[in-house]
Amino acid sequence: MTLRALALAAAFSFISAAHAQEAPEVETTDLGDGVYMLATHVAGNVAVITGEDGVWMIDTQMAHIAPALDEAQKAVSGGAEVRLVLNTHLHGDHVLGNEYFAERGALIMAHTSVRDRLKNPSANAVTGATPEPLSGGFLPVIGIPGGGEIILNGHTARIHHTPDAHTDGDLWVHFEEADVIHAGDLLFSGMYPFIDLDNGGTVDGMIAGMQAIAGAAGPDTRIIPGHGPLSAREDVLASIAMLTAARDAVAELAAQGLSLDEVQAANPLAPFHDEWNWRFITSERMTATLYRDATR
Numbered sequence: 152m153t154l155r156a157l158a159l160a161a162a163f164s165f166i167s168a169a170h171a172q173e174a175p176e177v178e179t180t181d182l183g184d185g186v187y188m189l190a191t192h193v194a195g196n197v198a199v200i201t202g203e204d205g206v207w208m209i210d211t212q213m214a215h216i217a218p219a220l221d222e223a224q225k226a227v228s229g230g231a232e233v234r235l236v237l238n239t240h241l242h243g244d245h246v247l248g249n250e251y252f253a254e255r256g257a258l259i260m261a262h263t264s265v266r267d268r269l270k271n272p273s274a275n276a277v278t279g280a281t282p283e284p285l286s287g288g289f290l291p292v293i294g295i296p297g298g299g300e301i302i303l304n305g306h307t308a309r310i311h312h313t314p315d316a317h318t319d320g321d322l323w324v325h326f327e328e329a330d331v332i333h334a335g336d337l338l339f340s341g342m343y344p345f346i347d348l349d350n351g352g353t354v355d356g357m358i359a360g361m362q363a364i365a366g367a368a369g370p371d372t373r374i375i376p377g378h379g380p381l382s383a384r385e386d387v388l389a390s391i392a393m394l395t396a397a398r399d400a401v402a403e404l405a406a407q408g409l410s411l412d413e414v415q416a417a418n419p420l421a422p423f424h425d426e427w428n429w430r431f432i433t434s435e436r437m438t439a440t441l442y443r444d445a446t447r
């Protein structure tokens with residue numbers, strides 16, 4: 152090997168090391184009755200339901216995190232393998248760990264629209280600027296068209312579909328006896344929500360989804376949001392109030408015939424900025440989504 156080749160090899164291994172994605176730490180919260188929330192704060196929150204029927208996992212985060220998620224669930228399930236997975240919707244930070252668990256025997260289920268959309272993704276269907284079609288173990292094999300009920304590990308899990316909300320294939324799950332809801336990305340707790348207009352999402356549907364969750368929840372219900380900390384009904388109500396007021400403020404300017412640039416300049420989301428703005432969905436991006444939704 153020439154010196155130049157050695158130098159290149161060294162440079163390349165340095166780059167590879169720098170780009171290797173390290174798995175983040177998994178934070179486990181015991182919600183009682185064998186139900187746990189697993190969070191890493193870099194991808195969608197996960198729920199695990201353990202018991203003698205087997206482990207059920209809701210959402211799988213991403214491929215490089217899946218082994219750490221598996222380790223965390225095994226720590227609370229006595230080393231059992233995940234038997235059943237439900238994806239709340241199609242986004243990469245909720246489905247890209249699927250293959251890892253499918254290879255270990257898990258059956259993957261999701262709303263009926265998710266499988267086709269993962270095979271033929273539209274813009275931003277999976278996380279990242281260049282969505283790749285998925286195949287094999289990544290794909291759900293059980294389609295849930297509307298909703299339903301699963302009795303597992305002594306829990307009654309009521310599955311709800313909210314059409315045209317965060318996407319057109321959002322499922323949320325209510326564990327009735329444990330009084331726990333997994334909201335999927337119908338709840339971004341304490342931050343502006345992402346509403347995926349390119350995959351069937353709508354602002355009114357997002358609000359309707361949150362209203363359905365708030366309606367099913369009691370004052371003590373623990374709500375696992377797609378993103379953000381473990382939440383309660385009051386957090387859902389706060390998010391509904393913000394999104395409704397933000398929608399109306401932008402729609403009013405759009406109805407006056409203002410262009411998106413003019414609406415951005417008017418900064419109608421200023422009252423919400425300090426509390427709800429975050430890295431991924433800034434006030435500017437939220438305004439653009441609300442404007443596009445109001446004018447299409």
Ligand SMILES: [Zn+2]
Pocket residue numbers: 194195242244245336377378
């Ligand atoms: Zn998400």
Ligand SMILES: [Zn+2]
Pocket residue numbers: 240242317336377
């Ligand atoms: Zn999402």
